[in-house]
Amino acid sequence: MTKPIEVDGAMGEGGGQVLRSALSLSLLTGQSFRLSRIRxxxxxxxxxxxxxxxxxxxxxxxxxxxxxxxxxxxxxxxAPGPVRPGDYFFDIGTAGATSLVxxxxxxxxxxxxxxxxxxxxxxxxxxxxPCFHYLDWQWRPLLARIxxxxxxxxxxxxxxxxxxxxxxxxxxxGARPTPLRLTERGPLRAVRGLSAVANLPWEIAERxxxxxxxxxxxxxxxxxxxxxxxxLPAASRGTVxxxxxxxEPGRACGFALGARGKRAERVAxxxxxxxxxxxxxxxxxxxxxxxxxxxxxxxxxxxxELRTSEVTAHLLTNAEVIRLFLAVExxxxxxxxxxxxxxxxxxxxxxxxxxxxxxxxxx
Numbered sequence: 001m002t003k004p005i006e007v008d009g010a011m012g013e014g015g016g017q018v019l020r021s022a023l024s025l026s027l028l029t030g031q032s033f034r035l036s037r038i039r040x041x042x043x044x045x046x047x048x049x050x051x052x053x054x055x056x057x058x059x060x061x062x063x064x065x066x067x068x069x070x071x072x073x074x075x076x077x078x079a080p081g082p083v084r085p086g087d088y089f090f091d092i093g094t095a096g097a098t099s100l101v102x103x104x105x106x107x108x109x110x111x112x113x114x115x116x117x118x119x120x121x122x123x124x125x126x127x128x129x130p131c132f133h134y135l136d137w138q139w140r141p142l143l144a145r146i147x148x149x150x151x152x153x154x155x156x157x158x159x160x161x162x163x164x165x166x167x168x169x170x171x172x173x174g175a176r177p178t179p180l181r182l183t184e185r186g187p188l189r190a191v192r193g194l195s196a197v198a199n200l201p202w203e204i205a206e207r208x209x210x211x212x213x214x215x216x217x218x219x220x221x222x223x224x225x226x227x228x229x230x231x232l233p234a235a236s237r238g239t240v241x242x243x244x245x246x247x248e249p250g251r252a253c254g255f256a257l258g259a260r261g262k263r264a265e266r267v268a269x270x271x272x273x274x275x276x277x278x279x280x281x282x283x284x285x286x287x288x289x290x291x292x293x294x295x296x297x298x299x300x301x302x303x304x305e306l307r308t309s310e311v312t313a314h315l316l317t318n319a320e321v322i323r324l325f326l327a328v329e330x331x332x333x334x335x336x337x338x339x340x341x342x343x344x345x346x347x348x349x350x351x352x353x354x355x356x357x358x359x360x361x362x363x
Contacts, residue, residue, distance in 0.1 A: 004077060005031055005324050009038035011317055012055070016051045020104045021318055023058040023078065024295060025325035026106035033325075039074075047073040050122065052095025054104045054186040057090045057120075059324045061105055066154035085173050086217070092122030095163030095236075097129035098112045100167055103139075109297060110148050117170055123158045124165035125240050125257055130288060132167055133194060138253040139292055148179040148296055150263075155207035157198050159238025159257070179302035182284045185250030185269075185343065191216060191275070193243040195268075197258075198234035204264045205229045208241045211268035216243075217275055239264070241271045250284035252309065283309025288344060291315045294349035296330045297344040304344045311340045 007022050022033050028096040039045045047055065052071060055078070059066045063081030076245040090101060109116040124132040130139065132154045142153060149172040158165020188298025195209040209227045216225045227243070239258030244252065256267045278286050285293070290308035294315070296306040308315065311334055327347030334340020 002032065004079070005033040007033050007035045007321065007324060009035050010040040011076070011320055016048075016054070016100065016152055017317060018312055019047075019051055020054055020100060021295065022325075023054060023104050024107055025081055025322065026078055026080050027058055027062045028299070029109065029325050030080060031076070031325055034075070034077045036075045036109055037201045038076070043095075046074045047076075048097045049094045049098070050092055050100060050155070051091060053092040053096060054101050054103070054294050057101055057167055058104055058108075059109060060090075069282060071193060077320065083112045085109055085112040085116040085171075087117045089119045090121070092120070095123035095126050095150070095158060095160045097126050098124055098133065098158070098165060098167050099130045099135050102135070102167065106143075106169070106171065107299070108148065109171045110150060110173065110175045111299070112173050115171065116170065117172060117315065119166060119168045119334040120165045121158075121164075123160055124154055124167055125157060126160040127257065130292075131240060131242070131255055131257065132165075132251050132254055133240065133287070137242065137244050138286070140240070142251075142289060142293065146180050146296060146300065147291075148175040152224070155233070157232040157234035157236070157238070159198060159234065159236040159264065162236035164235035176179065177296045177300040178302045179304040180297060180306060181304065182249060182306040185282060185284045185307070186248040188223060188247050188279070189243060190246045191223055191225040191243060192246070193218065193225065193241065193271075194230060195227055195239075195241045196230040196232050197239045198232040199237040199353075201257075202229070202231065204239055204258070205231070207264035208239065208268045211265040212241060212243065212272055214295045215269065216271040219272065219279075239267060241267050243271050243275045245275055245279060247284075252278040252283070252286035254286070254287070278309045281309040283307050283339050284308070287312045287315065291318050294318050294330065294342075294344065295322060298326050298330070298346055300344070300346055303346070306342050308340055308342055311336050311338060315342070
């Protein structure tokens with residue numbers, strides 16, 4: 001039996017990212033791993049509900065043997081079987097981020113030779129994770145561009161702390177990632193946005209929109225931004241403002257969420273500030289997307305190069321985890337916290353992962 005890869009759960013920021021990347025890579029490569037010191041640097045170390053949901057969903061998709069899959073566990077062992085495309089439903093049970101569970105499963109199912117449907121219930125707009133609209137506006141189009149197409153919908157929004165949201169992804173399978181060269185941002189063509197509320201007065205969304213437009217007009221006097229207002233179906237209450245800068249060919253998204261006692265104008269300011277920080281650099285992608293593109297580009301059939309607006313701890317940590325599982329060179333040429341050129345040179349061995357025929361599976 002092959003010795004499991006040893007992964008330190010406290011590397012980098014020591015958050016759930018190490019866990020999610022290791023799960024995806026294990027499913028993709030067929031390599032087992034042992035993850036210790038899970039979230040050791042956090043106030044509440046060990047697996048929380050959304051991390052446990054990621055472990056168990058990955059185990060179900062991969063027919064996996066797993067040890068230590070319980071709340072608070074600081075060590076797990078994960079030995080994957082063949083990836084099984086099919087129909088899946090997962091319920092996090094809290095306002096844990098559905099987006100992070102989807103990002104764990106997306107690539108293993110996308111590369112499998114069969115269609116899959118994944119429904120995840122939990123939080124769709126929660127702090128410290130990409131919200132549904134960021135995934136749909138930013139992550140999904142870039143993955144389609146590099147040969148990993150899929151569709152996603154949100155039937156219900158779920159805001160922290162109540163949750164109760166639901167997203168669905170339709171994954172055709174058979175994807176083969178292609179290289180990406182994105183080093184020149186190009187001219188800014190448009191700024192569009194969404195100001196939305198769920199079970200709160202419409203006026204809050206209007207105030208977010210007005211403040212965002214006021215700031216954007218001062219920031220970008222030659223651009224006429226378009227921000228639509230929507231009411232989202234939800235069992236919980238919340239607000240979101242998302243702004244997308246569409247360049248040719250670069251792109252970035254900034255977003256912010258409302259919270260109890262947080263003024264609508266502050267929500268707008270946070271989203272505009274995130275976009276402005278990107279535009280002050282020569283980056284072609286925002287820092288969240290740079291991190292999220294590393295793994296698919298590590299699986300591509302050639303080298304890639306992109307320019308991120310900011311080197312984050314997540315980017316560096318993700319690169320470190322990927323190197324444990326794949327023969328890939330990842331170079332980040334730039335200072336921490338500043339812009340950088342990211343080069344990804346996959347090894348020639350490629351993936352030899354087994355898969356199974358499509359199946360139907362529930363929680």
